Ligand code: SF4
């Protein structure tokens with residue numbers, strides 16, 4: 001997995017123009033069965049990919065924390081929301097709460113998330129490849145394929161399937 005993760009940004013860069021064209025086309029005319037196809041491709045991929053051998057999303061990029069995430073996680077630590085925010089979060093250029101630093105503070109050396117049951121919604125949903133109306137998040141997915149080997153594979157299979 002280490003070698004795969006090292007090579008991934010370069011592989012994603014090589015596919016960038018092709019992927020961009022693909023998502024532009026997809027956005028204009030998404031197939032009727034897209035939600036169903038994405039669900040299938042996502043499940044197939046995650047039957048083979050073990051996130052515990054990877055954790056690249058937790059190591060290289062952080063999630064956004066919604067107000068609900070903050071309250072839930074602060075409660076888990078028996079902290080006030082503002083205490084949790086000042087200890088772990090910062091406000092980014094889009095005015096969202098994000099981690100002060102990566103790798104994520106809550107990631108263990110064994111790649112387990114120490115707040116798994118209360119983790120942010122964005123962590124639960126990453127890499128968003130099973131979400132409905134997937135064609136609407138082409139730009140985000142173009143970035144995610146450079147971080148997430150599963151998302152990279154799903155997009156490659158998606159291109160083959162929809163051609
Ligand atoms: S979601 Fe993607 S980047 Fe995150 S751990 Fe799983 S395979 Fe790795």
Ligand code: SF4
Nearest residue numbers: 058104106107113123
């Ligand atoms: S909160 Fe957990 S799942 Fe989310 S980035 Fe941190 S370690 Fe990963």
